[in-house]
Amino acid sequence: MALSLPFLKTDTTIHDRIVPPSGFTARLTILTAGAMAFLAVFALTLSLATGRLAERWGGELARSSTVRISAPSDQVAAQTQAALDVLATTPGVQSARALDSEEERALLEPWFGPSLPIDTLPLPVLIEVIETSDGYDAEGLRLRLAGEAPGAVLDDHTRWRKPLVVAANRLRFLGVICLILITGVTAAMITLAANAALAANGQVIRVLRLVGAKDSYIASAFIRQFTLRGLSGALIGTVMGLISVALLPNTQASGGFLTGLGFQGFEWLWPFVIPPFAAAVSFFATRFAANRTLKRLM
Amino acid sequence: MIEFNNVAYGYGGRDLLTEISLSLNPGSFHFLTGPSGAGKTTFLKLCYRELEPTAGQIHLFGQATRDITRDQVAELRRKTGVVHQDCKFLDHLSVAENIAMPLSVAGKPMDVANLTELMAWVGLSERADALPAELSGGERQRAALARAVIMSPDVVIADEPTGNVDWDMSLRLLQLLIELNRMGKTVIIATHDMHLIRQAKSQVQTRVLRIANRRIQQAGVDL
Incomplete structure (x- = not known):
């Protein structure tokens, strides 16, 4: 059973x-x-x-830096070109280009909003510099920029990065x-x-x-x-x-x-x-x- | 089977038992008597290694009990079935699960037919799924007895098993213990109920051990 x-x-x-x-x-x-x-x-x-x-x-930011051109308005274009020429011949710089007004607006938008009349503001020109993996000599570049474009200031982000x-x-x-x-x-x-x-x-x-x-x-x-x-x-x-x-x-x-x-x-x-x-x-x-x-x- | 050689046990600097030497043979039936507080429970605890003697040697199943490991103590307990006056169970498990507990502990398979037969033997077939708290005093004693013998131990020790039950139930429990003895088990019962001892003597050859003055004396007509 x-x-x-x-x-x-x-x-x-x-x-x-x-x-x-x-x-x-x-x-x-x-x-x-x-x-x-x-x-x-x-x-x-x-x-x-x-x-x-x-x-x-x-990583990413370590390989980028910025050159800021603050010069009288009639010299901005010349000094920007001079700075770009210096950067083009600097060992360790992979590429350099000036940001256009739309890119500058995008950078400022988080702080001032989308309707900022950027054309009426005396904003400096910003040049984005991308380094090679070897990098460049920051002090040497500063000296050359001071000679060719006195209004150019190199910011390699080190201070805040x-x-x-x-x-x-x-x-x-x-x-x-x-x-x-x-x-x-x-x-x-x-x-x-x-x-x-x-x-x-x-x-x-x-x-x-x-x-x-x-x-x-x-x-x-x-x-x-x-x-x-x-x-x-x-x-x-x-x-x-x-x-x-x-x-x-x-x-x-x-x-x-x-x-x-x-x-x-x-x-x-x-x-x-x-x-x-x-x-x-x-x-x-x-x-x-x-x-x-x-x-x-x- | 159980050998005491000049055993003493005490605590707090006072001997409760002393100079105990005896041998309990396989298949024998013993009553342990003595006044309350004489040391009956202590003697039984020494028999299943709940306590360790303060002097002397105890051999259980041929093995000295001093300085053995806890696992070895567990192995000894599996050969010894113990029934207490105040039977302790796991209150959240059913009666059947409590009775089957020693099998689980020993890792042995459950034989449902054997368990059913065992529960019928102790008259608890109808109470298998009850919780321990739902049992009467006599039912608890019988459940404890079933749990004590489910592993077919060589020795069955009962400490005042009839202390909380009426006379009819006492006789029923005694009958179960006598049946176990007839199956070849060594039985030791601590009791102060002389009627129970007389009842057993009429059915089985028993020896009565009396604890008095911290020593064990053998008594009875069969000495």
């Missing part, structure tokens, strides 16, 4: 269920993992965005520090929650030992439960974080630093590392707590 015992699943499910499912430690673990994953998404966003920024400032690159790199470093702190706090909170769960389930441990359970059996039941809680909490937090990042306003047109704060392309895959990483942190934190507690309860 076939027997049906729905109350009795398998010995595997008994092992999975020996730790009572309820209690504040369950909520604490899920909440902690969720909140930390949410913050980790933003720390990751910050790190990646500042990384891009530093790369752009350090360097601190910006340093700032971006520091921001990226802070983002990484945030991720490390988030990992540490998650591990600490889950260790505390696991310790509390182990202490609250002293009778469960005593009963299991009475029937011959080894520490590995007891520990694995707690580890499994806390790892799953860490994983599920981190999944929720990550999804919430991703939605929040996706809903960030697009500031490409008008933003300053905030331009590009978010994920681009394959970077959207990075946050999906967070849930398994949180599960791994939960695994090791609980194993540490369980082994220590079980040893103490001998």
Whole structure:
């Protein structure tokens, strides 16, 4: 006769269920993992965005510079041509061209708006200089420009580019520090929650030992439960974080630093590392707590 | 099977048990008596290595119990079924799951037919899916006994198993323990119920160990 015992699943499910499912430690673990994953998404966003920024400032802008011609109006054209001639014969200069009035308007538009009457303003002429990978001798070029076009001022962006690159790199470093702190706090909170769960389930441990359970059996039941809680909490937090990042306003047109704060392309895959990483942190934190507690309860 | 060689146990500088030397043979049936606080539970805890003696040597199944690892203690417990007066269960699991727990702990497969037979043997077939808190005192004792024997241990230890149940239930539990003994299990029962001992003596050869003045004395007509 076939027997049906729905109350009795398998010995595997008994092992999975020996730790009572309820209690504040369950909520604490899920909440902690969720909140930390949410913050980790933003720390990751910050790190990646500042990384891009530093790369752009350090790379693209490092190879460009500007020559500004500020001269009496009747000499502007002559000095511009003289400067272009000097630049054309300067080793390390790949190309040089004067910006037209539309390009200057586009440069000023973020500050003065689109209806700026640029033709009526005494604006200097700007020459965009693109360097070769070897670069040019800035001091030598300044001397030659001073001789040929007295109103030309070379700005190789060094003055403002360097601190910006340093700032971006520091921001990226802070983002990484945030991720490390988030990992540490998650591990600490889950260790505390696991310790509390182990202490609250002293009778469960005593009963299991009475029937011959080894520490590995007891520990694995707690580890499994806390790892799953860490994983599920981190999944929720990550999804919430991703939605929040996706809903960030697009500031490409008008933003300053905030331009590009978010994920681009394959970077959207990075946050999906967070849930398994949180599960791994939960695994090791609980194993540490369980082994220590079980040893103490001998 | 269980050997005590000049064993003592104490704490706080005071000996609770001392100079205990005895050997419990396979298939024997023992009662352990003595006044409350004499050390019956302590003696039983030494038998399943819940406690370690402060002096002397204990051998369980031929293995010295001093300085063994926790995993070795777990292995010893799997050969020993224990029933407490205040039976402890995992309250969130069903009675059947609690009874099957030692199998899960030992990584052994569940044989549903055997479990069903065991639950029928202790008269709990209808209570399989109940939670432990829903059981009466007698049902809890029988569930604890079923859990203690599901691994077919060589030794069954019962600490005041009839302390919280009426006389009819006491006799029923005793009958189950006698049946186990007839199957070749060594049985040790701590009790101060002389009626229960007399009842057992009429059915099975028993030895009575009495704890008095921190020592164990053998008593009874079979000495």
